[in-house]
Amino acid sequence: MYEEGLHNHIVKLLKAGVRLDGRKLLDYRKPIKVEYGVSKTAEGSARVHIENTDVMVGVKMEVGEPYPDMPDQGTIIVGAELTPLANPNFELGPPGIDAIELARVVDRGIRESKALDFKKLCIKKGEKVWLLLIDIIPINDDGNLIDASALAVLAALKDANFPKYDEKTEKIDYKEKTDKKVELTKEPIAVTVVKIGDSFIVDPTTEEEKVIDTRVTISTKKDGSLCAIQKGGDMPLTSDEIMQMVDIAIEKAKELREVL
């Protein structure tokens, strides 16, 4: 009942060009804050605030065996945990489908943009490669976790230094960080465009997320080319609508790029 009423109310507001919190349709909440190095134990970490949405990301590094079909490449492994800490609707236990989707959408943005050269994570071909284990933990969920998480992951990677690795003893000394940084050649920015009624908005709050018809997350690089897309939500879209959403994402990514 509540959600139906809320949907009608929000649709009416959006038609008049206003949001529940007074924002315009295509405005992000401001300011977007990025903190680097928020966890001393992580090899790299960052925390992104989009007003009340607060996401922490840490990168741990391990040395492991490469996949047999990619013997000279390291890799990234992105996980997300939606704990009841951040939202009372989240539950304890193994990652549910929302957490899995979040992690995979963010993973794809980084992987497919080729932001990282996985070959540079190789220590010894076929035997030893670096694995970058990236974990996304929302601290407070007030909507738009995907965009906030993608931004935080990028920031955490920029923050990361490799720990000291002794090739003879094959041990990592986590206490000693080297000067070696993770080389990021590109910076993919994820923008989620949401459709409610006939209106497109960005950066939804949790209240707006309750009544979403469709969302499309689009990751773009600096030159405006696209590197990952994920559609969510129950309603289908026309290709014209999709192209409009792509335009919005390219435009908004420019803004987000500046906060890093």
Added chain:
Amino acid sequence: MVYKKRIDDRGFEETRKIEAKVGVIPRADGSAYFKIGDTWAYAAVYGPRNLYPRFLQNPKKGILRCNYNMMPFSGSGERVRPGGSRRSKEISLVTEKALIPVLNLDEYPNSVVDVFIEFPQTNAGSRCAGICAASMALADAGLEMKDLVAAISVGRVDDKLLVDLDYAEEAYEDVPVADIPVAVLPNSDKISLLQMDGEISKDELKKLLELAKKTCKDIYEIQKKALKAKYVKEKVE
């Protein structure tokens, strides 16, 4: 330009050979298989049926539950570990989202429509083949539907725009590649599944969406023909 000719000699806008059939699992309320090249999807529909545990029930409408699963021997590389992975869970989710728009779930309060999708063998394009099979199986189950759902992956290898990428094309090295699975509701031309990974420009995406819609119209004809074939045959007997 490196990619002048497709590995298997197909035209750039040509799909692999498609074969579709409904009613292939007699025990199920509805079933179908959909083969495209070496990718082979089976779908079985059970329901609408009572949903347990009861706290999952929705008194206002039924729910659709899809499960995508690769048989352990169906991957081109190592054995696929049974029991589901993060990948299969995500694909199950997007499959549900692709199919929901054509169903009238308001008709089945407190109930569930279960769709099980299994693959005996795959060579890329499995989520699209699974969606094609599932939508036929839903129709075969006699559920009220607003449309069928047809799905195909489009994409690019180097500067060529392609339809129905196979595994070798998806994994093509040293040139830009993009893979875009798309599901279309053929009667309204609306898109209910859209994912992409790879590298692509806005203009290319626009062209590929049109290409996907065109191809899905052809797939739609194959799906309809398969559905009709079941009943035409039964009439003769």
